[in-house]
Amino acid sequence: MQPAVKLVNVSKTFVGNVRAVDSISIELDPCKIIGIVGPNGAGKSTIMNIVAGYLFPDAGEVWVNGLPVVDFHQAINVCGVVKVDQHPNLAPHLSAAQHLAMLQPTFRPSKTLIPRAEQLLRQLGVDLDLDLRTEDMPIGHLRAFEIVKALLQCEILRSRGLRPVLILDEATNFLPVSQKSVLKQHLRKLVADGYTFIMVSHDLPEIIDVADEILVMVGGKIRTRHQTAGLVVSSLVKSMFDTEVGEKIVSAANVVGNAEAMVLEDFQVRDDRGNIVVNGLTLRVFSGEIHGVAVFPGTGEKELVESIFGLRKLERGRLTIFGQNIRNPSVQLLRKMGVALLSDDRIRDGLLTDGSVYDNLTLGLSDKYTRGGFIIDTKRRTQLAETLIREYGIVTRGLKEPITNLSGGNMQRVYIARVLGRDARILLALHPTTGLDPMGSSLLFQKISELRSKNLTVLMFSPNIKEMMIICDRVSVMRDGKIVGTFIPAQTSVESLGMILSGVQ
Incomplete structure (x- = not known):
């Protein structure tokens, strides 16, 4: 044949x-x-x-x-x-x-x-x-x-x-x-x-x-x-x-604080069709914690994150960030408080598709390369972009290369580099390793580990339970629009969490 x-x-x-x-x-x-x-x-x-x-x-x-x-x-x-x-x-x-x-x-x-x-x-x-x-x-x-x-x-x-x-x-x-x-x-x-x-x-x-x-x-x-x-x-x-990529990326010891970085209480959120996709959800995330939420894609996790970040109306609930009650979340306020969002859809939400690698790496990071907030220092901006390319292993022909010329994984690396480059205090991450090869995923978690030593708190959503069991301090399970349980990885198993997520247990 x-x-x-x-x-x-x-x-x-x-x-x-x-x-x-x-x-x-x-x-x-x-x-x-x-x-x-x-x-x-x-x-x-x-x-x-x-x-x-x-x-x-x-x-x-x-x-x-x-x-x-x-x-x-x-x-x-x-x-x-x-x-x-x-x-x-x-x-x-x-x-x-x-x-x-x-x-x-x-x-x-x-x-x-x-x-x-x-x-x-x-x-x-x-x-x-x-x-x-x-x-x-x-x-x-x-x-x-x-x-x-x-x-x-x-x-x-x-x-x-x-x-x-x-x-x-x-x-x-x-x-x-x-x-x-x-x-x-x-x-x-x-x-x-x-x-x-x-x-x-x-x-x-x-x-x-x-x-x-x-x-x-x-x-x-x-x-x-x-x-x-x-x-x-x-x-x-x-x-x-030509090498092994180790699974153990982060040591959680002596990193997580007792203070609550973010508290979600009794959240209710609708999707674009008006359906309630988050209902009665409550979650507490500690300062310095990497908190994973195991969830099937498209079951309310994106609407939840958008409501936290001020991109979607919160129908009901209470949001507290670093002890401050946020009555009307807005993107401007959340960014001012040090919250950053890594979306699951890099093309529609994360990248300026008509721009260059240079544009996409430095977008929103003007505080790092302007004087007085107004005058652009081109040399500092170029140095910033080159540093991010080097630190995140981005494969590109140059700063002026159109972003859409890059492979999907390298586009994802550009987006991640820019978001993590904001020196955020809280990172909301939707399916962050999608499109990354194993080395890219390992690099991402190493960067998160470095940044949380500077008090970064991470709330990440993913269906990859095994991955979160390695990286996270705690893993919650989101099903039917609410959190049905929160677990310490050392005290549970991938199989057990998978059964809970599937509604079997």
Whole structure:
């Protein structure tokens, strides 16, 4: 049987003589799930964009299902390639139903795909109104819909006799474990029907569990190729970084104070549709503490953080920060009090996408490079940006490089560097390691450790219980819009917290 994907000496160099893909030749077998991992900036998304016809290689040949890839439209309609991009890529003002209608363009918008989409979403456990505009969807629901839309597109191609090749470029990042498990089972069934899947991910345990084989990319090349049977995470990490990435990042001893940095009492918050998603939530965070909240993405955690930070109306409740009752939270007041927000959606919330690396690193940090608050010291501003690039390991061709030219992980590093560079007293972090490779996650936690020695308090939300058990002093579980328990990591287990989060216990 011919390869699903065949690359022959494929290379791609961007402006500035940066070689993102370096003479890759490889064949990928059909009817398999293939994982691709590697450090931030390794060229993973670039090579996938070449396979999907988004980019043209400078040299080499790209074949899918025995046919040469010529351009984007031909890659889909003739070769059978469908791709879910690394970042949400939908028209923000169109509804989910309108996006589905475009998969079968007719004189009148078709609704024939809606029942099937609703069925797939129900299987994933996603309650989504398809008439909702995509810009109004929580990031977890948005990503789930993009995956379902791609699966429907593949079904259309399969009905025409093509063998779909579906690329999922970090598409499962914001899906909870339960949805990932359902998706894995669905993909396995489709493999038996002639589908091939290529998954790019930084979640190494997930990719080992899902894939048949894994390719490790480093510096634009395929460094190693692994069968997943018997494969362990440490082997992948060693292939990616030539070193081990330790799990124990932070020692919590003698850091947490007795004073309460932030208290949330009886919070009630609505989402954009008017539904109550936080109801009766109470939480206490101590000074100097790294407090984790285990939560499934898209279940009220973002609305909660937005209400704390003054971005969303607090329907009911009391907020106290450093002993001061905050009656009407506002962004200006919270920032003045030293509260910083690290959003889960770096594209929509965290970055100036029309700006450069320089702009995005120094935005909001003018107190560090102005004299008297008005006169910009260009030398100090440049030094600040260069320092952040060095400290956070950001891979870029220069300060003036457009931010969107960076890999997703390096864009995340820019955002994190700027937020942590504000010398905040409290950090609100939504899914902070999403998009980061293991080394990037380790670096983030090391920076947090350094900053909390300067009295930083952290409240982070994530579905990654294992990660929080390593980094956090305490871990609370948020379910059904409230905190259902708070635990000390040494006195509980990942399995126990997972059961509580899932409502089993």
